[in-house]
Amino acid sequence: xxxxxxxxxxxxxxxxxxxxxxxxxxxxxxxxxxxxxxxxxxxxxxxxxxxxxxxxxxxxxxxxxxxxxxxxxxxxxxxxxxxxxxxxxxxxxxxxxxxxxxxxxxxxxxxxxxxxxxxxxxxxxxxxxxxxxxxxxxxxxxxxxxxxxxxxxxxxxxxxxxxxxxxxxxxxxxxxxxxxxxxxxxxxxxxxxxxxxxxxxxxxxxxxxxxxxxxxxxxxxxxxxxxxxxxxxxxxxxxxxxxxxxxxxxxxxxxxxxxxxxxxxxxxxxx
Amino acid sequence: xxxxxxxxxxxxxxxxxxxxxxxxxxxxxxxxxxxxxxxxxxxxxxxxxxxxxxxxxxxxxxxxxxxxxxxxxxxxxxxxxxxxxxxxxxxxxxxxxxxxxxxxxxxxxxxxxxxxxxxxxxxxxxxxxxxxxxxxxxxxxxxxxxxxxxxxxxxxxxxxxxxxxxxxxxxxxxxxxxxxxxxxxxxxxxxxxxxxxxxxxxxxxxxxxxxxxxxxxxxxxxxxxxxxxxxxxxxxxxxxxxxxxxxxxxxxxxxxxxxxxxxxxxxxxxx
Numbered sequence: 150x151x152x153x154x155x156x157x158x159x160x161x162x163x164x165x166x167x168x169x170x171x172x173x174x175x176x177x178x179x180x181x182x183x184x185x186x187x188x189x190x191x192x193x194x195x196x197x198x199x200x201x202x203x204x205x206x207x208x209x210x211x212x213x214x215x216x217x218x219x220x221x222x223x224x225x226x227x228x229x230x231x232x233x234x235x236x237x238x239x240x241x242x243x244x245x246x247x248x249x250x251x252x253x254x255x256x257x258x259x260x261x262x263x264x265x266x267x268x269x270x271x272x273x274x275x276x277x278x279x280x281x282x283x284x285x286x287x288x289x290x291x292x293x294x295x296x297x298x299x300x301x302x303x304x305x306x307x308x309x310x311x312x313x314x315x316x317x318x319x320x321x322x323x324x325x326x327x328x329x330x331x332x333x334x335x336x337x338x339x340x341x342x343x344x345x346x347x348x349x350x351x352x353x354x355x356x357x358x359x360x361x362x363x364x365x366x367x368x369x370x371x372x373x374x375x376x377x378x379x380x381x382x383x384x385x386x387x388x389x390x391x392x393x394x395x396x397x398x399x400x401x402x403x404x405x406x407x408x409x410x411x412x413x414x415x416x417x418x419x420x
Numbered sequence: 421x422x423x424x425x426x427x428x429x430x431x432x433x434x435x436x437x438x439x440x441x442x443x444x445x446x447x448x449x450x451x452x453x454x455x456x457x458x459x460x461x462x463x464x465x466x467x468x469x470x471x472x473x474x475x476x477x478x479x480x481x482x483x484x485x486x487x488x489x490x491x492x493x494x495x496x497x498x499x500x501x502x503x504x505x506x507x508x509x510x511x512x513x514x515x516x517x518x519x520x521x522x523x524x525x526x527x528x529x530x531x532x533x534x535x536x537x538x539x540x541x542x543x544x545x546x547x548x549x550x551x552x553x554x555x556x557x558x559x560x561x562x563x564x565x566x567x568x569x570x571x572x573x574x575x576x577x578x579x580x581x582x583x584x585x586x587x588x589x590x591x592x593x594x595x596x597x598x599x600x601x602x603x604x605x606x607x608x609x610x611x612x613x614x615x616x617x618x619x620x621x622x623x624x625x626x627x628x629x630x631x632x633x634x635x636x637x638x639x640x641x642x643x644x645x646x647x648x649x650x651x652x653x654x655x656x657x658x659x660x661x662x663x664x665x666x667x668x669x670x671x672x673x674x675x676x677x678x679x680x681x682x683x684x685x686x687x688x689x690x691x
Contacts (some may be wrong), residue, residue: 168425213682410679
Protein backbone atom coordinates (compact mmCIF):
# COMPACT_ATOMS: atom_id res chain seq x y z
CA UNK A 150 0.00 0.00 0.00
CA UNK A 151 1.30 3.44 -0.89
CA UNK A 152 -0.50 6.65 0.06
CA UNK A 153 0.53 9.56 -2.19
CA UNK A 154 0.84 13.09 -0.81
CA UNK A 155 1.83 16.53 -2.02
CA UNK A 156 5.36 17.38 -0.82
CA UNK A 157 4.63 21.11 -0.77
CA UNK A 158 7.13 23.93 -0.66
CA UNK A 159 10.50 22.52 0.34
CA UNK A 160 12.26 23.44 -2.90
CA UNK A 161 13.01 26.85 -4.40
CA UNK A 162 11.60 29.16 -5.56
CA UNK A 163 8.54 28.06 -3.58
CA UNK A 164 10.26 27.89 -0.21
CA UNK A 165 11.11 31.60 -0.31
CA UNK A 166 7.73 32.50 -1.83
CA UNK A 167 5.98 30.86 1.12
CA UNK A 168 8.31 32.51 3.65
CA UNK A 169 7.70 35.89 2.03
CA UNK A 170 3.89 35.79 2.19
CA UNK A 171 2.50 39.23 3.12
CA UNK A 172 0.55 39.48 6.39
CA UNK A 173 -2.37 41.59 7.61
CA UNK A 174 -0.43 44.79 6.99
CA UNK A 175 -0.99 44.08 3.27
CA UNK A 176 -4.19 42.01 3.48
CA UNK A 177 -6.28 43.99 6.02
CA UNK A 178 -8.38 41.89 8.42
CA UNK A 179 -11.51 43.89 7.56
CA UNK A 180 -11.34 42.48 4.01
CA UNK A 181 -9.47 39.19 4.50
CA UNK A 182 -9.59 36.33 7.00
CA UNK A 183 -5.84 36.59 7.58
CA UNK A 184 -6.34 34.99 11.01
CA UNK A 185 -6.74 31.58 9.34
CA UNK A 186 -3.43 31.81 7.52
CA UNK A 187 -2.63 31.77 3.82
CA UNK A 188 -3.32 28.91 1.38
CA UNK A 189 -0.92 28.82 -1.54
CA UNK A 190 -1.73 26.23 -4.15
CA UNK A 191 -2.88 22.76 -5.16
CA UNK A 192 -1.23 20.51 -7.72
CA UNK A 193 2.22 20.19 -9.23
CA UNK A 194 5.06 22.52 -8.33
CA UNK A 195 7.70 20.29 -9.94
CA UNK A 196 7.39 21.75 -13.44
CA UNK A 197 5.15 18.95 -14.70
CA UNK A 198 1.95 21.04 -14.78
CA UNK A 199 0.55 21.75 -18.25
CA UNK A 200 -2.55 23.67 -17.18
CA UNK A 201 -2.57 26.56 -14.71
CA UNK A 202 -5.82 27.41 -12.99
CA UNK A 203 -6.33 30.72 -11.21
CA UNK A 204 -8.93 30.57 -8.45
CA UNK A 205 -10.21 33.39 -6.28
CA UNK A 206 -9.53 32.74 -2.60
CA UNK A 207 -9.57 29.90 -0.06
CA UNK A 208 -12.52 29.14 2.25
CA UNK A 209 -13.01 26.92 5.29
CA UNK A 210 -12.13 23.56 3.69
CA UNK A 211 -9.00 25.06 2.20
CA UNK A 212 -7.59 26.55 5.43
CA UNK A 213 -8.03 23.21 7.18
CA UNK A 214 -6.55 21.15 4.33
CA UNK A 215 -3.88 23.82 3.58
CA UNK A 216 -4.48 23.32 -0.15
CA UNK A 217 -6.78 25.32 -2.38
CA UNK A 218 -9.99 24.40 -4.21
CA UNK A 219 -10.76 21.23 -2.26
CA UNK A 220 -14.35 22.17 -1.27
CA UNK A 221 -17.45 22.35 -3.47
CA UNK A 222 -15.87 24.65 -6.08
CA UNK A 223 -12.83 22.39 -6.15
CA UNK A 224 -14.90 19.34 -7.05
CA UNK A 225 -16.53 21.21 -9.93
CA UNK A 226 -13.07 22.20 -11.13
CA UNK A 227 -11.78 18.63 -10.73
CA UNK A 228 -14.50 17.43 -13.11
CA UNK A 229 -13.47 20.12 -15.61
CA UNK A 230 -9.86 18.89 -15.41
CA UNK A 231 -11.04 15.31 -15.87
CA UNK A 232 -12.79 16.28 -19.12
CA UNK A 233 -9.39 17.47 -20.37
CA UNK A 234 -7.87 14.14 -19.33
CA UNK A 235 -5.86 15.90 -16.62
CA UNK A 236 -5.43 13.70 -13.57
CA UNK A 237 -2.26 15.28 -12.21
CA UNK A 238 -0.54 17.68 -14.64
CA UNK A 239 -2.14 20.87 -13.35
CA UNK A 240 -1.41 23.53 -10.79
CA UNK A 241 -3.85 25.90 -9.10
CA UNK A 242 -3.12 29.20 -7.38
CA UNK A 243 -5.51 31.86 -6.11
CA UNK A 244 -5.97 35.55 -6.76
CA UNK A 245 -5.73 36.03 -2.99
CA UNK A 246 -3.81 33.71 -0.64
CA UNK A 247 -6.15 34.69 2.20
CA UNK A 248 -9.90 34.12 2.33
CA UNK A 249 -11.91 37.19 1.32
CA UNK A 250 -14.16 38.51 4.09
CA UNK A 251 -17.45 40.24 3.34
CA UNK A 252 -19.03 41.61 0.20
CA UNK A 253 -16.67 43.50 -2.03
CA UNK A 254 -13.52 42.71 -0.03
CA UNK A 255 -12.07 41.02 -3.08
CA UNK A 256 -12.99 43.78 -5.54
CA UNK A 257 -11.52 46.44 -3.29
CA UNK A 258 -8.03 44.97 -3.59
CA UNK A 259 -8.20 44.13 -7.30
CA UNK A 260 -5.58 46.76 -8.12
CA UNK A 261 -3.50 46.50 -4.93
CA UNK A 262 0.06 46.74 -6.21
CA UNK A 263 1.69 44.91 -3.28
CA UNK A 264 -0.74 42.00 -3.53
CA UNK A 265 -0.25 41.88 -7.32
CA UNK A 266 3.54 41.96 -6.98
CA UNK A 267 3.48 38.95 -4.64
CA UNK A 268 1.04 37.05 -6.86
CA UNK A 269 3.14 37.84 -9.94
CA UNK A 270 6.11 36.14 -8.27
CA UNK A 271 4.01 32.96 -8.21
CA UNK A 272 3.12 33.37 -11.89
CA UNK A 273 6.81 33.95 -12.65
CA UNK A 274 7.68 30.76 -10.75
CA UNK A 275 5.08 28.67 -12.58
CA UNK A 276 5.14 30.13 -16.10
CA UNK A 277 5.88 29.54 -18.83
CA UNK A 278 7.55 26.21 -17.91
CA UNK A 279 5.56 23.69 -19.88
CA UNK A 280 2.22 25.36 -19.16
CA UNK A 281 0.15 25.11 -22.35
CA UNK A 282 -3.06 26.65 -21.08
CA UNK A 283 -4.42 28.90 -18.35
CA UNK A 284 -7.95 29.00 -16.90
CA UNK A 285 -9.18 31.93 -14.80
CA UNK A 286 -12.13 31.23 -12.51
CA UNK A 287 -14.14 34.42 -12.21
CA UNK A 288 -13.48 38.10 -12.83
CA UNK A 289 -10.91 38.68 -10.10
CA UNK A 290 -8.82 35.79 -11.39
CA UNK A 291 -9.12 37.22 -14.90
CA UNK A 292 -7.91 40.61 -13.65
CA UNK A 293 -5.00 38.90 -11.83
CA UNK A 294 -4.01 37.22 -15.07
CA UNK A 295 -4.21 40.47 -17.08
CA UNK A 296 -2.05 42.19 -14.48
CA UNK A 297 0.65 39.56 -14.88
CA UNK A 298 0.32 39.56 -18.68
CA UNK A 299 1.17 43.26 -18.63
CA UNK A 300 4.58 42.48 -17.07
CA UNK A 301 7.65 41.71 -19.21
CA UNK A 302 7.66 38.01 -18.23
CA UNK A 303 3.88 37.79 -18.60
CA UNK A 304 3.90 39.23 -22.09
CA UNK A 305 6.08 36.32 -23.25
CA UNK A 306 3.42 33.67 -22.53
CA UNK A 307 2.15 32.13 -25.75
CA UNK A 308 -0.26 29.45 -24.50
CA UNK A 309 -4.05 29.34 -24.56
CA UNK A 310 -6.05 31.43 -22.09
CA UNK A 311 -9.69 30.84 -21.16
CA UNK A 312 -11.48 32.94 -18.54
CA UNK A 313 -14.62 31.18 -17.29
CA UNK A 314 -17.36 31.76 -14.75
CA UNK A 315 -16.30 30.88 -11.19
CA UNK A 316 -17.64 27.44 -10.13
CA UNK A 317 -19.76 28.82 -7.28
CA UNK A 318 -21.06 31.90 -9.12
CA UNK A 319 -24.43 30.11 -9.62
CA UNK A 320 -24.82 29.91 -5.82
CA UNK A 321 -23.61 33.42 -5.03
CA UNK A 322 -25.67 35.04 -7.81
CA UNK A 323 -28.95 33.22 -7.11
CA UNK A 324 -29.17 33.80 -3.35
CA UNK A 325 -31.24 30.74 -2.53
CA UNK A 326 -33.50 30.89 -5.60
CA UNK A 327 -33.34 27.33 -6.94
CA UNK A 328 -34.58 28.09 -10.47
CA UNK A 329 -32.13 30.96 -10.82
CA UNK A 330 -29.33 28.74 -9.62
CA UNK A 331 -30.17 26.01 -12.15
CA UNK A 332 -30.28 28.56 -14.95
CA UNK A 333 -26.94 30.01 -13.84
CA UNK A 334 -25.38 26.53 -13.75
CA UNK A 335 -26.63 25.79 -17.26
CA UNK A 336 -25.24 29.08 -18.52
CA UNK A 337 -21.94 28.52 -16.72
CA UNK A 338 -21.56 25.04 -18.20
CA UNK A 339 -22.13 26.39 -21.70
CA UNK A 340 -19.17 28.70 -21.11
CA UNK A 341 -17.13 25.86 -19.64
CA UNK A 342 -17.88 23.73 -22.70
CA UNK A 343 -16.57 26.50 -24.95
CA UNK A 344 -13.41 26.74 -22.83
CA UNK A 345 -12.94 22.97 -23.00
CA UNK A 346 -13.11 23.15 -26.81
CA UNK A 347 -10.32 25.72 -26.79
CA UNK A 348 -8.17 23.93 -24.22
CA UNK A 349 -8.55 20.33 -25.42
CA UNK A 350 -6.34 20.59 -28.55
CA UNK A 351 -3.79 22.80 -26.75
CA UNK A 352 -3.19 20.97 -23.49
CA UNK A 353 -1.63 17.49 -23.53
CA UNK A 354 -3.77 15.07 -21.54
CA UNK A 355 -2.55 12.62 -18.88
CA UNK A 356 -5.31 10.25 -20.01
CA UNK A 357 -6.13 10.93 -23.68
CA UNK A 358 -9.72 10.45 -24.77
CA UNK A 359 -12.63 12.23 -26.49
CA UNK A 360 -14.04 15.43 -25.01
CA UNK A 361 -17.43 14.78 -23.43
CA UNK A 362 -19.14 18.15 -22.90
CA UNK A 363 -21.33 19.08 -19.93
CA UNK A 364 -25.11 18.94 -20.22
CA UNK A 365 -27.38 21.46 -18.51
CA UNK A 366 -26.42 20.44 -14.97
CA UNK A 367 -23.58 18.64 -13.18
CA UNK A 368 -23.80 14.86 -13.26
CA UNK A 369 -22.53 13.11 -10.10
CA UNK A 370 -19.58 11.72 -12.10
CA UNK A 371 -18.67 15.29 -13.03
CA UNK A 372 -17.82 16.04 -9.38
CA UNK A 373 -14.94 13.62 -8.82
CA UNK A 374 -12.82 13.31 -5.70
CA UNK A 375 -9.76 15.49 -5.29
CA UNK A 376 -6.71 13.20 -5.67
CA UNK A 377 -5.12 12.16 -2.36
CA UNK A 378 -1.79 13.15 -3.89
CA UNK A 379 -2.89 16.80 -3.88
CA UNK A 380 -3.09 16.89 -0.07
CA UNK A 381 -0.31 17.27 2.52
CA UNK A 382 1.18 14.21 4.23
CA UNK A 383 -1.18 12.53 6.67
CA UNK A 384 -4.39 14.07 5.32
CA UNK A 385 -7.28 11.65 5.87
CA UNK A 386 -9.00 10.30 2.72
CA UNK A 387 -12.37 11.91 3.48
CA UNK A 388 -10.78 15.28 2.69
CA UNK A 389 -10.78 14.13 -0.94
CA UNK A 390 -14.55 13.79 -1.05
CA UNK A 391 -17.34 16.27 -1.76
CA UNK A 392 -19.07 16.08 1.62
CA UNK A 393 -19.24 19.38 3.48
CA UNK A 394 -16.69 18.35 6.12
CA UNK A 395 -15.70 21.85 7.30
CA UNK A 396 -18.22 24.44 8.45
CA UNK A 397 -18.01 27.86 9.99
CA UNK A 398 -19.72 27.48 13.35
CA UNK A 399 -20.08 29.80 16.33
CA UNK A 400 -23.12 31.35 18.04
CA UNK A 401 -22.78 34.85 16.58
CA UNK A 402 -21.03 36.56 13.66
CA UNK A 403 -17.90 37.30 15.67
CA UNK A 404 -17.53 33.70 16.88
CA UNK A 405 -18.41 32.37 13.45
CA UNK A 406 -15.44 34.22 12.01
CA UNK A 407 -13.04 32.46 14.40
CA UNK A 408 -14.52 28.95 14.51
CA UNK A 409 -14.40 26.04 12.08
CA UNK A 410 -15.86 22.66 12.94
CA UNK A 411 -14.48 19.64 11.12
CA UNK A 412 -16.81 16.64 10.98
CA UNK A 413 -15.82 13.36 9.38
CA UNK A 414 -18.46 12.39 6.77
CA UNK A 415 -20.64 9.40 7.62
CA UNK A 416 -19.16 6.83 5.24
CA UNK A 417 -15.73 7.37 6.83
CA UNK A 418 -16.77 7.13 10.47
CA UNK A 419 -15.62 4.15 12.55
CA UNK A 420 -18.41 1.65 13.03
CA UNK B 421 9.21 39.85 6.87
CA UNK B 422 9.94 36.15 6.61
CA UNK B 423 7.65 33.47 8.02
CA UNK B 424 9.51 30.19 8.61
CA UNK B 425 7.78 26.85 8.06
CA UNK B 426 8.62 23.16 8.20
CA UNK B 427 9.12 21.79 4.68
CA UNK B 428 7.99 18.31 5.67
CA UNK B 429 8.54 15.08 3.80
CA UNK B 430 9.58 15.91 0.24
CA UNK B 431 13.02 14.31 0.47
CA UNK B 432 14.00 10.66 0.97
CA UNK B 433 13.86 8.55 3.02
CA UNK B 434 10.92 10.45 4.53
CA UNK B 435 8.89 10.65 1.34
CA UNK B 436 8.67 6.87 1.07
CA UNK B 437 8.18 6.48 4.83
CA UNK B 438 5.14 8.74 4.67
CA UNK B 439 3.76 6.98 1.58
CA UNK B 440 4.19 3.62 3.30
CA UNK B 441 2.26 4.48 6.48
CA UNK B 442 0.14 1.49 7.60
CA UNK B 443 -3.63 1.99 7.65
CA UNK B 444 -6.49 0.64 9.77
CA UNK B 445 -5.65 -2.93 8.79
CA UNK B 446 -2.59 -2.55 11.05
CA UNK B 447 -3.90 0.12 13.48
CA UNK B 448 -7.46 -1.12 14.20
CA UNK B 449 -10.10 1.60 14.57
CA UNK B 450 -11.24 0.16 17.90
CA UNK B 451 -7.85 1.11 19.38
CA UNK B 452 -6.74 4.01 17.16
CA UNK B 453 -8.40 7.09 15.69
CA UNK B 454 -7.15 6.18 12.22
CA UNK B 455 -10.02 8.23 10.74
CA UNK B 456 -8.12 11.45 11.53
CA UNK B 457 -5.03 10.36 9.64
CA UNK B 458 -1.46 9.84 10.80
CA UNK B 459 0.85 12.48 12.30
CA UNK B 460 4.52 11.78 11.70
CA UNK B 461 6.86 14.18 13.42
CA UNK B 462 7.86 17.66 14.51
CA UNK B 463 11.28 19.24 14.13
CA UNK B 464 14.28 18.72 11.90
CA UNK B 465 14.41 15.99 9.28
CA UNK B 466 17.49 17.47 7.56
CA UNK B 467 20.05 15.72 9.75
CA UNK B 468 20.61 18.74 11.99
CA UNK B 469 18.74 17.31 15.01
CA UNK B 470 20.92 16.48 18.04
CA UNK B 471 18.15 15.36 20.37
CA UNK B 472 15.47 12.82 19.48
CA UNK B 473 12.27 12.82 21.49
CA UNK B 474 9.85 9.89 21.40
CA UNK B 475 6.29 10.85 22.23
CA UNK B 476 3.26 8.59 22.56
CA UNK B 477 0.55 9.51 20.06
CA UNK B 478 -1.09 12.57 18.50
CA UNK B 479 -4.33 14.14 19.78
CA UNK B 480 -6.74 16.76 18.41
CA UNK B 481 -4.29 19.67 18.09
CA UNK B 482 -1.81 17.44 16.32
CA UNK B 483 -4.19 16.07 13.67
CA UNK B 484 -5.25 19.61 12.78
CA UNK B 485 -1.70 21.01 12.72
CA UNK B 486 -0.32 17.81 11.10
CA UNK B 487 2.70 17.99 13.42
CA UNK B 488 3.13 16.24 16.74
CA UNK B 489 3.34 17.55 20.33
CA UNK B 490 1.92 21.00 19.64
CA UNK B 491 -0.83 20.88 22.32
CA UNK B 492 -0.45 21.07 26.11
CA UNK B 493 2.09 18.23 26.33
CA UNK B 494 4.02 19.85 23.50
CA UNK B 495 4.41 23.12 25.38
CA UNK B 496 5.74 21.28 28.43
CA UNK B 497 8.23 19.51 26.19
CA UNK B 498 9.20 22.77 24.47
CA UNK B 499 10.19 24.21 27.87
CA UNK B 500 12.28 21.10 28.54
CA UNK B 501 14.07 21.63 25.21
CA UNK B 502 14.60 25.30 26.04
CA UNK B 503 16.37 24.32 29.29
CA UNK B 504 18.83 22.36 27.14
CA UNK B 505 19.30 25.42 24.93
CA UNK B 506 17.60 23.62 22.04
CA UNK B 507 15.61 26.03 19.90
CA UNK B 508 15.66 24.02 16.67
CA UNK B 509 18.10 21.08 16.69
CA UNK B 510 15.61 18.44 17.78
CA UNK B 511 13.24 15.98 16.17
CA UNK B 512 10.17 14.34 17.67
CA UNK B 513 8.39 11.18 16.56
CA UNK B 514 5.65 9.18 18.27
CA UNK B 515 5.29 5.61 19.40
CA UNK B 516 2.07 5.51 17.35
CA UNK B 517 1.43 7.67 14.28
CA UNK B 518 -2.31 7.49 14.96
CA UNK B 519 -4.11 8.78 18.04
CA UNK B 520 -4.79 6.08 20.63
CA UNK B 521 -8.51 5.52 21.31
CA UNK B 522 -9.76 4.39 24.69
CA UNK B 523 -8.10 3.01 27.78
CA UNK B 524 -5.41 0.49 27.08
CA UNK B 525 -5.49 0.86 23.30
CA UNK B 526 -1.86 1.87 23.41
CA UNK B 527 -0.71 -0.91 25.74
CA UNK B 528 -2.45 -3.53 23.65
CA UNK B 529 -0.24 -2.82 20.64
CA UNK B 530 3.01 -2.38 22.55
CA UNK B 531 4.46 -5.54 21.01
CA UNK B 532 2.77 -5.33 17.61
CA UNK B 533 5.51 -6.40 15.21
CA UNK B 534 4.13 -4.60 12.14
CA UNK B 535 3.76 -1.33 14.03
CA UNK B 536 7.26 -1.72 15.49
CA UNK B 537 8.75 -2.50 12.09
CA UNK B 538 7.30 0.69 10.63
CA UNK B 539 8.43 2.77 13.62
CA UNK B 540 11.90 1.24 13.45
CA UNK B 541 12.21 2.51 9.88
CA UNK B 542 11.78 6.05 11.28
CA UNK B 543 14.43 5.38 13.94
CA UNK B 544 16.73 4.02 11.23
CA UNK B 545 16.13 7.18 9.17
CA UNK B 546 16.89 9.52 12.08
CA UNK B 547 19.64 7.66 13.96
CA UNK B 548 22.43 7.82 14.65
CA UNK B 549 23.11 10.83 12.37
CA UNK B 550 24.33 13.45 14.78
CA UNK B 551 21.80 12.54 17.47
CA UNK B 552 23.59 12.83 20.81
CA UNK B 553 20.66 12.11 23.11
CA UNK B 554 17.24 10.47 23.15
CA UNK B 555 14.30 11.23 25.46
CA UNK B 556 11.35 8.86 25.78
CA UNK B 557 8.10 10.38 27.08
CA UNK B 558 6.26 7.68 29.01
CA UNK B 559 6.40 3.91 29.17
CA UNK B 560 5.17 3.15 25.67
CA UNK B 561 7.84 5.42 24.20
CA UNK B 562 10.44 3.67 26.37
CA UNK B 563 9.26 0.30 25.09
CA UNK B 564 9.43 1.58 21.51
CA UNK B 565 13.02 2.66 22.08
CA UNK B 566 14.01 -0.67 23.64
CA UNK B 567 12.48 -2.49 20.68
CA UNK B 568 14.62 -0.51 18.26
CA UNK B 569 17.72 -0.85 20.46
CA UNK B 570 17.35 -4.62 20.11
CA UNK B 571 17.80 -4.34 16.33
CA UNK B 572 21.25 -4.45 14.67
CA UNK B 573 21.15 -0.72 13.76
CA UNK B 574 19.70 0.19 17.16
CA UNK B 575 22.42 -1.61 19.07
CA UNK B 576 25.01 0.67 17.47
CA UNK B 577 23.64 3.83 19.07
CA UNK B 578 26.11 5.23 21.61
CA UNK B 579 24.41 8.45 22.74
CA UNK B 580 22.67 9.29 25.99
CA UNK B 581 19.18 7.91 26.71
CA UNK B 582 16.77 9.29 29.31
CA UNK B 583 13.26 7.89 29.76
CA UNK B 584 11.03 10.35 31.61
CA UNK B 585 7.43 10.62 32.76
CA UNK B 586 5.05 11.66 29.97
CA UNK B 587 4.17 15.39 30.18
CA UNK B 588 0.46 14.78 30.73
CA UNK B 589 0.82 11.83 33.13
CA UNK B 590 -0.02 14.17 36.06
CA UNK B 591 -3.42 14.87 34.47
CA UNK B 592 -4.19 11.31 33.43
CA UNK B 593 -3.10 9.80 36.78
CA UNK B 594 -4.90 12.29 39.04
CA UNK B 595 -8.36 12.16 37.41
CA UNK B 596 -9.46 15.65 38.41
CA UNK B 597 -7.93 15.61 41.92
CA UNK B 598 -6.01 18.89 42.05
CA UNK B 599 -3.70 18.01 44.96
CA UNK B 600 -2.81 14.69 43.37
CA UNK B 601 -2.09 16.47 40.11
CA UNK B 602 0.22 18.99 41.77
CA UNK B 603 2.08 16.21 43.56
CA UNK B 604 2.43 14.29 40.32
CA UNK B 605 3.77 17.39 38.54
CA UNK B 606 6.34 17.95 41.30
CA UNK B 607 7.44 14.33 41.10
CA UNK B 608 7.58 14.44 37.30
CA UNK B 609 9.68 17.59 37.32
CA UNK B 610 12.18 15.99 39.73
CA UNK B 611 12.62 13.24 37.16
CA UNK B 612 12.88 15.78 34.36
CA UNK B 613 15.57 17.65 36.30
CA UNK B 614 17.59 14.45 36.61
CA UNK B 615 17.22 13.83 32.87
CA UNK B 616 18.33 17.40 32.12
CA UNK B 617 21.49 16.84 34.20
CA UNK B 618 22.28 13.79 32.08
CA UNK B 619 21.46 15.41 28.76
CA UNK B 620 23.00 18.84 29.27
CA UNK B 621 26.68 17.81 28.96
CA UNK B 622 25.92 15.36 26.15
CA UNK B 623 23.78 17.40 23.78
CA UNK B 624 25.23 20.48 22.07
CA UNK B 625 22.97 23.48 22.62
CA UNK B 626 21.75 25.92 19.98
CA UNK B 627 21.89 28.65 22.64
CA UNK B 628 24.49 27.73 25.27
CA UNK B 629 23.80 28.75 28.84
CA UNK B 630 23.55 27.41 32.39
CA UNK B 631 20.97 24.74 33.21
CA UNK B 632 18.14 26.20 35.26
CA UNK B 633 16.21 23.31 36.83
CA UNK B 634 12.45 23.15 37.33
CA UNK B 635 10.92 24.00 40.70
CA UNK B 636 7.89 22.16 42.07
CA UNK B 637 5.50 23.37 39.35
CA UNK B 638 5.65 24.78 35.81
CA UNK B 639 6.35 28.50 35.62
CA UNK B 640 4.60 30.31 32.75
CA UNK B 641 7.99 30.88 31.08
CA UNK B 642 8.53 27.12 31.16
CA UNK B 643 5.65 26.63 28.69
CA UNK B 644 7.01 28.49 25.66
CA UNK B 645 5.42 28.73 22.23
CA UNK B 646 6.11 26.06 19.65
CA UNK B 647 8.33 27.66 16.97
CA UNK B 648 6.46 28.72 13.83
CA UNK B 649 9.16 26.94 11.86
CA UNK B 650 7.92 23.61 13.20
CA UNK B 651 4.53 23.99 11.47
CA UNK B 652 3.56 23.36 7.84
CA UNK B 653 3.41 26.24 5.35
CA UNK B 654 0.52 28.63 5.96
CA UNK B 655 -0.16 27.59 9.57
CA UNK B 656 -1.53 30.56 11.49
CA UNK B 657 0.61 31.87 14.40
CA UNK B 658 -1.96 31.05 17.09
CA UNK B 659 -1.19 27.36 16.50
CA UNK B 660 2.16 28.06 18.19
CA UNK B 661 0.52 29.12 21.46
CA UNK B 662 -0.68 27.16 24.46
CA UNK B 663 -4.38 28.07 24.23
CA UNK B 664 -6.70 25.11 23.82
CA UNK B 665 -7.53 25.91 20.18
CA UNK B 666 -8.76 22.44 19.14
CA UNK B 667 -11.44 20.52 21.00
CA UNK B 668 -13.32 17.33 20.42
CA UNK B 669 -16.96 18.40 20.18
CA UNK B 670 -20.15 16.53 19.27
CA UNK B 671 -23.34 15.82 21.17
CA UNK B 672 -22.60 12.17 22.01
CA UNK B 673 -19.59 9.84 22.17
CA UNK B 674 -19.98 8.75 18.55
CA UNK B 675 -20.14 12.31 17.23
CA UNK B 676 -17.36 13.39 19.56
CA UNK B 677 -15.07 10.87 17.95
CA UNK B 678 -15.63 12.37 14.50
CA UNK B 679 -15.75 16.09 15.32
CA UNK B 680 -13.04 18.64 16.10
CA UNK B 681 -13.82 22.31 16.53
CA UNK B 682 -11.01 24.77 15.92
CA UNK B 683 -11.43 28.14 17.66
CA UNK B 684 -8.95 30.97 17.25
CA UNK B 685 -7.77 32.12 20.71
CA UNK B 686 -8.97 35.57 21.82
CA UNK B 687 -5.72 37.52 21.45
CA UNK B 688 -5.55 36.50 17.77
CA UNK B 689 -9.13 37.34 16.80
CA UNK B 690 -9.78 40.26 14.45
CA UNK B 691 -11.03 43.31 16.33
